Amino acid sequence: MKTVNHKTPSLGGKGIMMGRPAFTDDLADANSLIVKILRSPHAFAKIKSIDVTEARALPGVELVLTHHDVPRTSFTRAGQGYPEPSPHDKFILDEYVRYVGDEVACVAAVSEEIAEKALSLIKVEYEVLEPVLDFEKAKNNASVLHPEEGIKEMFPIGFLPKQNVAASYAMHVGDVDKVLAQCDVTVTQSFYSQAQAHAMLEPHCANARLDFQNRLVIYTSTQTPFHVRRILSQTLAVPLSKIRVIKPRVGGGFGGKQALHGEMFVALVTLRTGKPSRIAFDRKEVFESSYTRHPMRIDMRLGAMKDGTLKAIDCQVLSDTGAYGEHALTVFMVAGSKVLPLYNKVDAVAFGGEVVYTNHTPAGAYRGYGAIQGNYALESAVDMLCAKLKMDPAEFRKKNMIREGETSPIFAIMGEGTEGTAMNMDSCKLDYCLDRGSELIGWKKKFPRVVVGPHKVRGVGMSIAMQGSGIPLIDMGSATIKLNDDGFYNLTVGATDIGQGSDTILAQIAAEELMTTVDKMVVYSSDTDLTPFDTGAYASSTTFVSGNAVLNAATKMKELLLTEASLSLQVPVSEITFDGKTFKTKKATLSLSDLANHLYYNEHQKQLTATGSYVGHKSPPPFMAGFAEVEVDTETGEFEILEYVSVVDCGTPINPGLAKGQVEGGITQGVGMACFEDVKSSPKGKLLSNSFLYYKIPTTLDIKKLTTEFAQSYDEAGPFGAKSVGEIGIDTPPAVIANAIYNATGVRITSLPVTPEKIIQGLKAKK
Amino acid sequence: MQVKFFLNNRPFIAEVSPNDFLLKTLRDHHVTSVKNGCNESSCGACTVLLDGHPVLSCSLLTVRVEGRHITTVEGISEDVKILSDLFSDEGADQCGFCNTGLALAVYALKRELKNPSDEEIKRYLVGNLCRCSGYQAQFKAIVRYVRNEQ
Numbered sequence: 001m002k003t004v005n006h007k008t009p010s011l012g013g014k015g016i017m018m019g020r021p022a023f024t025d026d027l028a029d030a031n032s033l034i035v036k037i038l039r040s041p042h043a044f045a046k047i048k049s050i051d052v053t054e055a056r057a058l059p060g061v062e063l064v065l066t067h068h069d070v071p072r073t074s075f076t077r078a079g080q081g082y083p084e085p086s087p088h089d090k091f092i093l094d095e096y097v098r099y100v101g102d103e104v105a106c107v108a109a110v111s112e113e114i115a116e117k118a119l120s121l122i123k124v125e126y127e128v129l130e131p132v133l134d135f136e137k138a139k140n141n142a143s144v145l146h147p148e149e150g151i152k153e154m155f156p157i158g159f160l161p162k163q164n165v166a167a168s169y170a171m172h173v174g175d176v177d178k179v180l181a182q183c184d185v186t187v188t189q190s191f192y193s194q195a196q197a198h199a200m201l202e203p204h205c206a207n208a209r210l211d212f213q214n215r216l217v218i219y220t221s222t223q224t225p226f227h228v229r230r231i232l233s234q235t236l237a238v239p240l241s242k243i244r245v246i247k248p249r250v251g252g253g254f255g256g257k258q259a260l261h262g263e264m265f266v267a268l269v270t271l272r273t274g275k276p277s278r279i280a281f282d283r284k285e286v287f288e289s290s291y292t293r294h295p296m297r298i299d300m301r302l303g304a305m306k307d308g309t310l311k312a313i314d315c316q317v318l319s320d321t322g323a324y325g326e327h328a329l330t331v332f333m334v335a336g337s338k339v340l341p342l343y344n345k346v347d348a349v350a351f352g353g354e355v356v357y358t359n360h361t362p363a364g365a366y367r368g369y370g371a372i373q374g375n376y377a378l379e380s381a382v383d384m385l386c387a388k389l390k391m392d393p394a395e396f397r398k399k400n401m402i403r404e405g406e407t408s409p410i411f412a413i414m415g416e417g418t419e420g421t422a423m424n425m426d427s428c429k430l431d432y433c434l435d436r437g438s439e440l441i442g443w444k445k446k447f448p449r450v451v452v453g454p455h456k457v458r459g460v461g462m463s464i465a466m467q468g469s470g471i472p473l474i475d476m477g478s479a480t481i482k483l484n485d486d487g488f489y490n491l492t493v494g495a496t497d498i499g500q501g502s503d504t505i506l507a508q509i510a511a512e513e514l515m516t517t518v519d520k521m522v523v524y525s526s527d528t529d530l531t532p533f534d535t536g537a538y539a540s541s542t543t544f545v546s547g548n549a550v551l552n553a554a555t556k557m558k559e560l561l562l563t564e565a566s567l568s569l570q571v572p573v574s575e576i577t578f579d580g581k582t583f584k585t586k587k588a589t590l591s592l593s594d595l596a597n598h599l600y601y602n603e604h605q606k607q608l609t610a611t612g613s614y615v616g617h618k619s620p621p622p623f624m625a626g627f628a629e630v631e632v633d634t635e636t637g638e639f640e641i642l643e644y645v646s647v648v649d650c651g652t653p654i655n656p657g658l659a660k661g662q663v664e665g666g667i668t669q670g671v672g673m674a675c676f677e678d679v680k681s682s683p684k685g686k687l688l689s690n691s692f693l694y695y696k697i698p699t700t701l702d703i704k705k706l707t708t709e710f711a712q713s714y715d716e717a718g719p720f721g722a723k724s725v726g727e728i729g730i731d732t733p734p735a736v737i738a739n740a741i742y743n744a745t746g747v748r749i750t751s752l753p754v755t756p757e758k759i760i761q762g763l764k765a766k767k
Numbered sequence: 768m769q770v771k772f773f774l775n776n777r778p779f780i781a782e783v784s785p786n787d788f789l790l791k792t793l794r795d796h797h798v799t800s801v802k803n804g805c806n807e808s809s810c811g812a813c814t815v816l817l818d819g820h821p822v823l824s825c826s827l828l829t830v831r832v833e834g835r836h837i838t839t840v841e842g843i844s845e846d847v848k849i850l851s852d853l854f855s856d857e858g859a860d861q862c863g864f865c866n867t868g869l870a871l872a873v874y875a876l877k878r879e880l881k882n883p884s885d886e887e888i889k890r891y892l893v894g895n896l897c898r899c900s901g902y903q904a905q906f907k908a909i910v911r912y913v914r915n916e917q
Binding site: 007009010012013014016017018019020021022023025026030112113198199200201202203249250251252254280282283498499500501655656657658660661664665667668669691692693697698699700701703705706 | 784791797799800802803804805806807809810812839840841844847848850851852854855856857858859860861862863864865866867870889890892893894895896897898899900901902903904905906
């Protein structure tokens with residue numbers, strides 16, 4: 001391969017660093033109305049009355065909207081395919097407000113100052129209701145978050161709003177209780193994980209205008225432009241054909257921008273006023289009023305025989321979706337479906353639980369999507385089992401983990417809101433990842449701990465993980481390649497580059513197949529008018545799903561080129577060789593650029609365009625083994641991560657630099673969740689950790705050493721052997737850090753984040 | 768009111784309110800390379816140089832820059848080309864939203880610190896947050912730029 005698996009600079013990297021306008025808010029019309037949202041000061045309340053007379057009368061105010069002024073169509077902002085596995089439990093504006101920061105009213109004014117003044121002039125009388133703030137007490141609580149009529153599940157997901165249950169599910173293979181009773185050693189433990197914030201550097205933003213054909217044109221920082229168009233159309237009752245959604249450069253998403261956040265309001269303002277408008281969340285709104293990771297309690301039971309054979313896993317989950325059920329079912333399902341198959345040889349496995357509503361900031365999609373929560377619980381519990389068995393956790397995993405060519409019944413049983421898809425692990429180098437990672441971290445020498453000072457001790461920890469490559473039979477991507485005169489191409493894709501570099505890797509795939517170079521492949525993503533359909537950048541789908549669509553389009557383009565060359569050279573296709581630049585026969589040669597110029601100016605004139613699409617029939621999981629060495633001060637509980645080792649099987653890394661960036665970025669976000677991204681609320685439910693001052697994300701000082709390698713692996717189903725790599729990196733750090741802290745100190749941390757305070761408390765309890 | 772200052776060595780006149788911060792003023796005047804990441808002085812995306820030193824434009828009142836020199840990435844483009852090539856070479860590019868602010872901080876670092884250690888470089892850049900990368904690839908590129916190892 002000449003382009004794939006070779007170093008290729010990220011397209012646009014230079015232009016962006018040089019300051020070229022690229023992002024959504026850089027592209028807003030200069031005379032846009034400023035859209036601001038009045039947000040609830042209460043965790044749960046009913047609006048008794050709302051008076052906007054003064055706000056509307058303020059000069060410079062163009063529009064004020066309350067729940068009285070907007071269509072009452074229930075929808076979900078989740079940004080998923082249709083029908084969604086998330087309940088339609090949200091209204092554009094509602095008489096109920098369900099968390100501190102929920103939308104009360106929307107103002108559009110000619111300046112930010114006037115818009116803010118108008119917000120302060122809106123008089124709201126609330127009937128304050130008793131909020132549900134403890135997710136363990138949410139089910140059947142006297143306070144019901146969604147008593148209203150008109151909300152619904154799109155297909156059965158266990159939606160029981162009167163009981164504060166957004167979704168529920170249960171499955172089992174074999175009899176877990178019976179098998180556990182026969183085990184020599186068992187572990188029973190509950191694990192708690194927190195509501196991590198995405199904290200992408202570019203806040204949510206969108207802007208709108210009506211074009212000269214009177215169509216609504218929206219620029220938005222989104223992962224899902226086609227879903228945004230559909231949801232706007234359905235909710236605002238505007239024909240799909242009258243809406244154009246453009247995704248410019250996106251400043252990070254991580255799942256947070258799979259959903260709609262400001263699009264509905266700029267759409268409404270521009271439709272009502274005829275004027276361009278823009279919304280940009282401030283950082284506090286990003287923290288309080290967008291999305292978080294679903295906090296979970298996971299009750300694990302494991303059982304094994306004395307020889308270290310794992311026999312049973314029982315995983316029961318309680319997940320907190322906050323005020324709205326966005327991604328409620330599917331994130332919770334993934335806590336099982338992309339975790340439990342790691343140990344596929346058990347006699348019995350059970351998974352189940354509920355997703356409950358609470359009066360907190362809504363939870364939604366976030367990189368890892370349940371797998372990180374499940375991984376923390378399962379891989380911590382596995383180490384607890386190893387401690388009881390007095391067995392090396394590396395040896396235990398090698399004995400019990402999934403291997404190439406094997407399968408797990410879970411793949412067929414558990415899908416995302418539907419049944420799953422059976423599949424074999426056609427590529428799985430987890431054994432290599434584990435061995436190589438052990439070698440790189442020095443596991444044999446360092447496990448479990450090395451004392452390095454009177455109160456300094458070092459420990460190592462590990463975890464294995466898997467993710468997916470898109471949702472089989474649901475996630476769909478497509479691509480169009482157009483030949484231009486002079487012989488270069490346009491590649492238009494619906495796939496959304498959100499900073500991860502998908503434009504670059506998709507160009508590499510097309511260039512590889514057409515035997516050309518990336519500079520001849522001009523990429524454009526994504527615009528609902530101009531680019532073909534793609535479900536969007538989520539579920540680790542782009543490399544595998546959209547990549548296969550691009551490969552398909554490129555293969556078709558190659559056939560078209562040969563057909564035209566045959567016509568031009570007057571020989572059968574079988575007598576032509578093509579190297580990406582030149583068509584050759586025994587007697588003649590024809591350059592691609594000459595062929596292209598002839599096609600558009602001189603002979604057999606026609607436009608060459610090829611479109612390919614792809615939907616996965618399986619979702620080959622990327623795998624990884626993660627390791628860390630920590631140094632703990634046993635007097636203060638403070639610790640440092642000295643090194644984090646990742647060995648990853650993502651099939652062929654299309655772009656090794658960008659793939660490494662995905663893994664290391666994921667590791668760093670996972671380290672943040674594992675170590676210090678703590679979420680604090682007031683007793684009345686107001687988020688206190690609502691700025692970078694109170695919610696610490698990793699800085700350059702927190703990362704000492706990341707060692708990242710890729711296993712030699714090739715999945716026949718992927719484009720040039722590739723699987724996806726966007727999420728796998730984030731899955732291991734919580735379990736790895738918790739296990740390393742245990743190995744260093746003997747303290748088992750069962751709630752995230754792993755803080756010095758908890759370590760000290762654990763050390764004191766041991767004494 | 769009017770404020771006059773130098774933007775990338777050219778005289779610049781801005782019509783502002785007394786309580787406008789420089790970030791808003793620059794973006795209102797279409798200097799969109801300066802990014803609004805948090806608007807509360809804690810992410811570094813809005814970094815500009817004030818008389819050559821990095822400052823957060825979200826917390827600098829525009830009236831205070833009267834007569835002074837403001838530099839954005841457009842004013843250091845030759846250095847940015849070099850730095851961005853190094854970012855490409857190290858595979859450090861991701862969303863890029865924080866890169867304009869970071870480039871300015873790195874440019875100032877190179878001129879301010881003599882033979883800085885790795886730790887000194889990291890400390891200098893601790894206020895420039897990035898959520899995409901693991902910092903390590905960026906750091907390798909930055910070290911090469913600072914030490915003229917192109």
